[in-house]
Structure formats: structure tokens, C-alpha cells
Amino acid sequence: MKIKQEENGNIVITGANGDILYILPSMYVHQHKRKKNAILLNNSPSYGSELSGISILANNVNSVGDVHFNGDVKQLKELLSTQIAVSGIVSNKQEPLTKENDPNYVAYLQANTFEKLLAFVKANKSNIGGVTVRDGKIVEEEYLCQFETFIIRVTLNYIYRVDKPNLVNEVLMFGSTTYVLKPVKVYQYDVNDEIVEYQYREV
Template sequence: MKITQRENGNIIIQDNQNNIKAIMPYMFIFPHPRIGNSILINASGSATDENNSFEVSVEKGVFLNGNKITNIEGLFDSIAKNIQLNGTKNTEPKQNTDPQKDVFDTITDFETMYNFAKAFNSHTFPIIKDSNGKIVKEDYLLQFTTVVLTIQLSYYYFSEAPNKISHISMGGNISNIAFPVKTYQYGANNVLTHTYESYTWQR
């Protein structure tokens, strides 16, 4: 595997036969969650997103800007020193305006942020379900002009009624959200009566 950054900031991923596998404006690199001495390279920002990642074995050697590296520690260190992971190596002036980010910064409630994340999501498969088809997580990637942000939702169900949502917690870049937990209330016959947002989980 070869990783090269061009003068314009683009990060080029090639195999050992010099075939281009990807041209990325930015990238994230993580230790592989299952395979030792290997890494995942992706644009999703998720350390467990194997489906949308390049899997690289460091044992065979990784060429970083032409220099061969054969160990994980050396690779991470060299990337940190030699690659601009956000792709800002170019000499063009940065744009100071970012309308979507400006809107994002004004959002303070759970529902508005959730709808905004769905509208501007860049993940191919943001909804994750378990083997029974229940939603367990939603993972949204927001790629704006000046920044990349993530919004994650984790679903929790009642142990005595495993198909009823107990609450959903929101994580990621949400420091502006006042109440990041959405709690579900049920009435007679297990009919959903209302939801409310809270800062921490209490039942």
C-alpha cells in the first residue's frame, strides 16, 4: 500500500502495483479492531467502520510519501509528522464562510439536530441494526466546507419489553445541544404517550 499527499492536499491511496484506489481530501487512520499490526483508513471517522475502509497490513510495508515503514508505531508517528490529514496542504486561500456550519452552531435541541444530521449526512449506511432488525445506532457524517463533524445516536430498549425504546442518547460534536438524551414514555396498552429531552439518563 502507498499513501502519498500531493501539493494540493489530496491524499492518494495506491496498491503496490501503483493502481490508484482512492483520492481523498482527508482521511482518518485507526488500529484495526480485529487484526494485529494492521490499520484502517477511511473518511468516515469511525474506528469500527470496516465496510467503508481500506485495510492495510503494515507487515508487508506501507510506503508513506515514498518511504517504506514496517511497524505500526513508526507508521502512526510518520503520518502525524508528514501528512496533513485534513487535506489543507494546498496554497489556495481557505474559505472563511461555511453556511451549513453556521446553522449547525445555532442548533440547541435534540430533534432539530437529528433532522439536520439526516439532511446533511454523508455516510452511505448511517443506520445500524441488530440481528433482529432493531435499530441500535445511527452514525451521521457531516462534511462542511471548513470542518467534518459526526453525530451518533445510541438506542436503548426496555429489558422487559425489548421492542420498546427506553431512550436514545446523542453523541459526537454536540456541545451546543442542551438536552442530549431523548426519553420515551408509555401509557396504557404500551401506547407511546410522549417523549422528552433530558441532560442525563434517569428513569
């Protein structure tokens, strides 16, 4: 991703393939409240809603202006302040982040079903890989999520049918699953071995 200011003052953000993603007449730069190594760009000195701004991870940025970039969010904000005529760099100083006021922890508590927690860990995983394959089949998937105030680890254990070993019988979710009431996903098939539904049960 590249961030550059054109001669007319517009700030242009392009993707890795050179496609223009955003053209902004002006922008304020905020420290992202939920993602430690990210900024939020919007047109207001107040943080406002993340949906009305543009979230950018520092490690996705390759250059700012004509300067190559490979650094953290602090260095990105410093470079933006020197290379781009931004409306302002907003620090968003707030009360110290604790587990109790961490929006990620609140979202984790609300992920109280198999599918909700799976979606949460997939969206926030820190580890690369984490998949164990045996005989061409996935037998285990591990998701490690590291946040500023807490860490969770969720593992999926795939159990295959004895009579038809190519079909998943059930998936057991374990690890940081305290708030999931039914952490076992059971596959239901029709006569053609097509999945027709999933059922969930306790361990």
C-alpha cells in the first residue's frame, strides 16, 4: 500500500497492485483504538465511528510520499506528518486500556457460540499456519489471538467417520472456550453424503 499526496493536494492511497483505493481531499490521522499497530483516517479531529473512516495496518504500508516504509504505527504517523500535509495527527489519549474496557475482550465474551467464536478467532488470529494435516485430511486447526490485554488460544479437533473416513463426523472446539455452551459441531449428511445441516452439543 502506498500513500502519496498529489500536486492538487489530494491524498491518494493505492493498493499493492497499483489500483487506487482512496482519494482524500484531506485527512486526520488517529491511533486506532482496537488495533495497536494501525491508524484510522477520517475527515474529523474526533475519532468518531470506525465505519466512517479508513483503517490501515502499519505493516501493510510500503511507502509514504517518496519514502520507502517498513515500520510500526508510531513511525508511520511520524512519516505522515513530514511527507503528507495532513489536517492533524490526533493522539486519542484515553484511559489506560484494561481487559475490562478492551473492546476486543467484550467481543470475545459475546462470542458465545461455536460459529461466533470461530469467526472471532479467524478474524483476529496472530499465528501463521496452525493447521495439522494427516493422510491428506485436516485433523487440527489452532488459532492464537494476542491482544493488548489478553491472549486466547482455540483449537479445532476434526473427528472423521469410521465407516466413511473421508467425511467429517464432528469438530471439537477446545481451549479458550469457557463461554461457548456447545463446543462440538456435528455434521449431518444425506444419502449422497452431502452436508444437510450442523448440530451443536456439549462435550
